Amino acid sequence: MRILICAKDVLDPDAVNAYTVAGRLTLSDDGREIAETAIPRLMNAYDEQAIEAALRLRDGGHTVAITVVTVEPRTREHLKRAVALGADETVLVRVDRPLDTVGVGRVLAGYAEAFGPFDLVLCGRQASDDDQGVVPAALAEFLHLPMVEMARAITIDGQELRVVCANAEGDEVVACDLPAVVTITSELGAARYPNAAGVLRARRSAPSEVTMEQLGIDEKELSPRTELLSLALPQFDSHCEFLSAEDPESVARELLARLRSIGILP
Amino acid sequence: MNKPIVVCTSESDHTSMDATHAALALGRQLSQESNAKLAWLIMGELPAGASAVGSIHGVHEIAHAGAVPLTTSTSDAVIPMLAEYCKRTEPQIVIAAQTARMRTVLPRLAARLGSGIVANCMKASANGGNLEVVAATHGGNLRSTLRFTGPPPHFILLMPGATETPTGNDATPMPELSTLDPIPWTEERVRVLEAARPTGPRLEDAQVVVSGGRGLGDRRNFDYITTLAHALGGMAAASRPLVDAGWVDPTRQVGLTGRVTKPRLYIAVGISGASQHMAGCSAARVIVAINRDRHAPIFRHSQYGIVADCAEILPALIKVAQEPV
Numbered sequence: 047m048r049i050l051i052c053a054k055d056v057l058d059p060d061a062v063n064a065y066t067v068a069g070r071l072t073l074s075d076d077g078r079e080i081a082e083t084a085i086p087r088l089m090n091a092y093d094e095q096a097i098e099a100a101l102r103l104r105d106g107g108h109t110v111a112i113t114v115v116t117v118e119p120r121t122r123e124h125l126k127r128a129v130a131l132g133a134d135e136t137v138l139v140r141v142d143r144p145l146d147t148v149g150v151g152r153v154l155a156g157y158a159e160a161f162g163p164f165d166l167v168l169c170g171r172q173a174s175d176d177d178q179g180v181v182p183a184a185l186a187e188f189l190h191l192p193m194v195e196m197a198r199a200i201t202i203d204g205q206e207l208r209v210v211c212a213n214a215e216g217d218e219v220v221a222c223d224l225p226a227v228v229t230i231t232s233e234l235g236a237a238r239y240p241n242a243a244g245v246l247r248a249r250r251s252a253p254s255e256v257t258m259e260q261l262g263i264d265e266k267e268l269s270p271r272t273e274l275l276s277l278a279l280p281q282f283d284s285h286c287e288f289l290s291a292e293d294p295e296s297v298a299r300e301l302l303a304r305l306r307s308i309g310i311l312p
Numbered sequence: 313m314n315k316p317i318v319v320c321t322s323e324s325d326h327t328s329m330d331a332t333h334a335a336l337a338l339g340r341q342l343s344q345e346s347n348a349k350l351a352w353l354i355m356g357e358l359p360a361g362a363s364a365v366g367s368i369h370g371v372h373e374i375a376h377a378g379a380v381p382l383t384t385s386t387s388d389a390v391i392p393m394l395a396e397y398c399k400r401t402e403p404q405i406v407i408a409a410q411t412a413r414m415r416t417v418l419p420r421l422a423a424r425l426g427s428g429i430v431a432n433c434m435k436a437s438a439n440g441g442n443l444e445v446v447a448a449t450h451g452g453n454l455r456s457t458l459r460f461t462g463p464p465p466h467f468i469l470l471m472p473g474a475t476e477t478p479t480g481n482d483a484t485p486m487p488e489l490s491t492l493d494p495i496p497w498t499e500e501r502v503r504v505l506e507a508a509r510p511t512g513p514r515l516e517d518a519q520v521v522v523s524g525g526r527g528l529g530d531r532r533n534f535d536y537i538t539t540l541a542h543a544l545g546g547m548a549a550a551s552r553p554l555v556d557a558g559w560v561d562p563t564r565q566v567g568l569t570g571r572v573t574k575p576r577l578y579i580a581v582g583i584s585g586a587s588q589h590m591a592g593c594s595a596a597r598v599i600v601a602i603n604r605d606r607h608a609p610i611f612r613h614s615q616y617g618i619v620a621d622c623a624e625i626l627p628a629l630i631k632v633a634q635e636p637v
């Protein structure tokens with residue numbers, strides 16, 4: 047069984063949080079990018095969990111070949127990480143033009159069609175930089191495949207895929223025939239750490255590069271339909287009133303009295 | 313009149329009408345800015361008083377697609393119906409509240425129609441035909457302004473809780489209600505084997521939320537959160553690390569990738585206030601933060617702060633909250 051995993055490199059979100067909190071996040075001159083060069087780029091955590099989901103299928107006795115594909119990345123570290131974790135093959139698609147989310151979905155679909163067939167396509171539920179969660183559904187549409195979002199567990203029985211989805215109301219179990227596109231959510235659980243053999247393999251690995259010519263996508267399909275004009279840091283007007291007193295009970299009493307006096311508590 | 317603005321909602325949006333109101337209010341704003349009709353497309357059962365709701369938001373017409381099959385996580389049947397609707401009505405903008413279903417449906421529809429889509433939208437302006445939206449990115453640390461440059465319809469997913477819940481005001485004439493001709497739906501390829509079993513009230517609807525974070529330190533300390541929530545007539549919730557650790561059910565996670573709450577009162581205990589968390593509670597009327605670290609970012613978002621060890625303050629709060637008023 048061939049599994050395709052779509053993986054993106056993103057700025058380490060914890061570092062972005064830390065820079066923001068410290069008031070040190072700066073933007074590029076054109077205002078369209080985070081300028082901080084000290085923030086490392088990592089594989090989007092949900093995409094790493096997608097690899098984990100594939101590895102669990104392998105652990106479960108399925109013979110799986112894992113291909114990890116990335117479109118126009120900034121770094122290749124995440125592809126090395128993918129090999130270290132157990133990917134058999136990594137692919138980097140070079141694109142010579144700006145893409146919007148639907149465009150990325152189109153390119154990924156182009157790759158899956160040209161280099162497939164794949165039995166299963168796994169994506170992260172969203173990329174922690176743009177947070178859009180649009181690419182996987184667009185990809186599924188371009189491939190004419192059924193789509194299941196928010197998977198926390200996947201199993202395969204013959205040609206049938208079974209997915210436990212972490213939905214707003216609770217877990218839902220669904221099934222569909224393969225091939226299909228599935229997005230993975232954090233409820234899947236933490237991804238494993240690479241073992242020593244994996245790290246060695248990763249060191250020697252290199253992604254194969256694919257160009258747009260090889261995908262045969264009509265240029266018109268890729269012209270961006272949305273354009274990023276600028277980024278901005280939201281402003282908060284902080285007005286926290288600190289309550290303090292000798293002992294916890296007095297503070298507690300003070301707080302509830304305040305909340306009652308402003309009508310927030312009955 | 314210019315091409316219409318369409319707001320699209322489905323049954324699950326109508327459990328609480330907040331998201332519907334927010335989407336309709338944005339639709340009205342854009343329809344006024346661009347001198348266009350506002351249409352409301354409702355999939356599945358009609359919500360109670362749909363016409364009156366439409367009227368307070370200046371909706372001109374309601375199109376009802378009652379027969380389209382809506383199962384929770386799948387979308388095959390909805391896509392061709394919406395594609396056909398878009399073909400017939402040629403909307404310039406389609407707005408949907410960002411529910412689980414629409415998060416799958418709208419990107420697929422955009423891909424099918426060759427249109428652009430932006431999720432996590434907080435505001436939009438018609439801007440003389442060059443639609444611009446502001447969306448939350450990087451976990452809520454940043455706002456991005458984007459312009460739609462492709463062919464219409466432009467698709468907008470409106471982030472829950474991003475806007476004040478508007479109720480509309482100056483009622484306009486009752487909108488016309490038409491039933492959408494049945495369009496041959498395709499069959500669902502995804503089969504639901506076990507539907508989700510909702511466990512009681514939704515966090516999204518709670519008026520008081522007491523939320524615990526990693527600062528609780530010990531799993532047993534979450535019992536304090538539950539007890540305090542009950543004493544205040546509210547619900548218990550958590551930040552993501554507690555969900556990842558398996559202490560708390562995922563349906564109780566507050567944040568960007570959890571539930572978006574908008575209670576009267578949100579008490580955050582041992583939560584640092586990462587923007588991914590704040591995305592799920594910043595719409596609260598009053599936020600109270602309890603944290604050992606006076607410099608924790610959560611205090612920037614709070615009206616009241618208590619610098620204390622949670623293990624000391626929580627029992628005291630429970631005791632006082634349980635006393636008769």
Ligand SMILES: Cc1cc2nc3c(=O)[nH]c(=O)nc-3n(C[C@H](O)[C@H](O)[C@H](O)COP(=O)(O)OP(=O)(O)OC[C@H]3O[C@@H](n4cnc5c(N)ncnc54)[C@H](O)[C@@H]3O)c2cc1C
Binds near residue numbers: 059568592604608
């Ligand atoms: C893509 C993505 C999506 C995410 N989605 C979400 C989401 O939906 N929801 C969410 O919550 N997070 C989310 N996160 C995680 C988020 O970035 C933070 O890591 C998380 O919110 C931190 O949780 P916390 O505040 O409980 O823990 P920490 O950040 O570790 O904070 C613990 C706090 O407790 C305080 N503390 C410690 N001991 C005590 C004590 N004894 N008494 C009182 N206070 C004490 C500390 O001072 C600290 O401020 C997401 C992250 C990513 C990358």
Ligand SMILES: Nc1ncnc2c1ncn2[C@@H]1O[C@H](COP(=O)(O)O)[C@@H](O)[C@H]1O
Binds near residue numbers: 093118168169170176
């Ligand atoms: N440039 C990319 N290359 C490969 N996969 C991507 C890329 N962008 C997005 N994806 C996939 O789509 C998911 C959602 O991304 P997004 O829609 O940008 O939030 C990610 O978790 C990845 O699985």
